[in-house]
Amino acid sequence: xxxxxxxxxxxxxxxxxxxxxxxxxxxxxxxxxxxxxxxxxxxxxxxxxxxxxxxxxxxxxxxxxxxxxxxxxxxxxxxxxxxxxxxxxxxxxxxxxxxxxxxxxxxxxxxxxxxxxxxxxxxxxxxxxxxxxxxxxxxxxxxxxxxxxxxxxxxxxxxxxxxxxxxxxxxxxxxxxxxxxxxxxxxxxxxxxxxxxxxxxxxxxxxxxxxxxxxxxxxxxx
Numbered sequence: 001x002x003x004x005x006x007x008x009x010x011x012x013x014x015x016x017x018x019x020x021x022x023x024x025x026x027x028x029x030x031x032x033x034x035x036x037x038x039x040x041x042x043x044x045x046x047x048x049x050x051x052x053x054x055x056x057x058x059x060x061x062x063x064x065x066x067x068x069x070x071x072x073x074x075x076x077x078x079x080x081x082x083x084x085x086x087x088x089x090x091x092x093x094x095x096x097x098x099x100x101x102x103x104x105x106x107x108x109x110x111x112x113x114x115x116x117x118x119x120x121x122x123x124x125x126x127x128x129x130x131x132x133x134x135x136x137x138x139x140x141x142x143x144x145x146x147x148x149x150x151x152x153x154x155x156x157x158x159x160x161x162x163x164x165x166x167x168x169x170x171x172x173x174x175x176x177x178x179x180x181x182x183x184x185x186x187x188x189x190x191x192x193x194x195x196x197x198x199x200x201x202x203x204x205x206x207x208x209x210x211x212x213x214x215x216x217x218x219x220x221x222x
Contacts, residue, residue, distance in 0.1 A: 024050045025123070025194035026112075028075040032062035036073075037090040038081045038098075044115060055111040055151045055180075063098045063189055071131030074189030076100050077108040099129040099187040109143075110190060111151050111180035121173035123194035124165050129187030134161040140186035147178030158184055 026047045038061040039045070044053045054060040056077050063073030076099045078092040092098045100108045126134040126142075134140060138160050145156040159167075173179060181190060 024048055025192055026050050026052070027192050028062060028189070029065065029072040029191055032064045032073060034064070035062070036064040037062055037088075038078045038092060039090065050119070051115040053113040053115055053151075055113065057106070057109055060110055061092060061098045066131045069131055072127055072189075072191060073098070073131055074125075074127055074191040075110060075112075076189045077110055079103070079108075099189055100181065100183050101129065101187040102183045102185075107143075107183040109145075109180055109182035111145065111147055111178055112190075112193065113147060113149065113151055113178035114176070118175035118177055120195045121168050121176055121179050121193055122171065123192065124168045125191035125193075126161050126165075126181075127189045127191050129189075131189075133191075134186070134188060135165045136162050137186075138162045140188075141184040142186070142188060143182040143184055145180035145182065146173065146176055147180055149177040151178060151180075153180070156180075156182075161186075161188070 028047070031045075031047050038059045039054065040059060041056045042053065043060065044051060046052075054075075059078045059081050061076045061078040061081075063076050065072050078097055080093040080097075082091045082093045083089060084091075097103070100110060102108065124135075128134050128137075128140070141158055141160055142164065143156055143158045144164055145153045148154055167173070179193070181188070
């Protein structure tokens with residue numbers, strides 16, 4: 001029984017490791033770390049093995065952790081980019097214009113196209129203009145867009161950040177060619193997009209191990 005238990009534990013561990021390996025979280029904050037910069041709309045990037053094309057009505061921008069608050073930024077939008085500022089290329093002009101906002105009456109948006117094929121968007125995370133997390137905010141709103149392979153809008157709706165995060169976790173955005181986000185009433189950054197909810201897989205692993213342990217104990221008592 002000990003050998004069977006050990007084998008089962010090892011199998012579960014391998015299975016969980018496989019889930020982790022398949023997870024491809026697109027962490028825009030980590031991508032921006034030490035390399036804060038903007039790109040032209042239509043630029044392709046690779047983050048954690050995921051190939052994406054970023055589209056915007058202006059310039060997609062990767063905003064690093066705030067130097068004062070030490071809070072994370074993420075994927076935002078710049079209306080204009082400096083070629084070089086203090087030797088660093090492609091910075092926002094002005095420097096404060098790096099979130100997704102509605103300045104001048106024009107709502108900024110960002111579209112993320114998954115170039116390797118349909119992607120399961122299971123986890124979403126957002127920060128506001130002051131780099132505070134928005135994931136549980138039931139008041140602030142944004143518009144989300146489900147996209148075709150070239151960025152055309154298939155469906156769109158306006159909802160709160162908290163509801164959008166919950167929708168993703170519930171499986172509302174599986175096998176999408178792309179997803180987009182547009183300003184409504186609150187400045188924001190896209191922090192993370194992930195295809196596998198790793199925290200949800202952990203309880204399954206633990207419950208499996210607990211069940212095997214219980215079975216092994218019953219066998220020993222007998």
